[in-house]
Amino acid sequence: MCNIQGFLMLQEGDPPLTTKMLKSKLDVLWPHLRNWTVVPLAKGFFEFKFHIIDDMRKIWALGAINLKPGVLRFYCWSKDFKHQHLVQSHVQVWIRLMHLPQDYWRPINLNEIASRIGTPSL
Numbered sequence: 001m002c003n004i005q006g007f008l009m010l011q012e013g014d015p016p017l018t019t020k021m022l023k024s025k026l027d028v029l030w031p032h033l034r035n036w037t038v039v040p041l042a043k044g045f046f047e048f049k050f051h052i053i054d055d056m057r058k059i060w061a062l063g064a065i066n067l068k069p070g071v072l073r074f075y076c077w078s079k080d081f082k083h084q085h086l087v088q089s090h091v092q093v094w095i096r097l098m099h100l101p102q103d104y105w106r107p108i109n110l111n112e113i114a115s116r117i118g119t120p121s122l
Contacts, residue, residue, distance in 0.1 A: 002050040002051065002052065002053050002056040003049050004047075004050075004056055004059065004074050004075065004076065005041070005046065005047050005074070005075045005076070005077055006045070006046045006047075006072050006073060006074045006075065007044055007045050007073050007075065008044045008045075008046065008067070008070050008072050009071045009072075009073065010044070010069060011069065014069040014070060017070065019038055019039070019040045022038060022046065022067075022072075023037075023038050025067055029065065030059070033050070033058075033059075034051070034052075034055075035050075035051040035052070036048060036049060036051065047077070048074075059074065060074050060076075093117075093118070095114065095117060097113065
């Protein structure tokens, strides 16, 4: 079986993505993949079906993709999928660093500060 599942996390106020819109965005991000489909499951969950196991492994290894708006997080496929049983272990947050001296505005410094809160994605 070459399937994985994903959950699309949107921020409040973000427009919802239809399955067709999601597929279009991912086609742009995954131009090297062929013959894959996406099926809506429930409440922001999707199932991704791949014809080539290496394609599935590459996508699953990403863990998550920033779709702007929204983040798509991947999960191991399960036969008896019930979205109510999934535990949310990651959340996307924005932080504002007020009055930060300009000396600290370099990516390495911002990354170090952000890493104290979680996993930064600069």
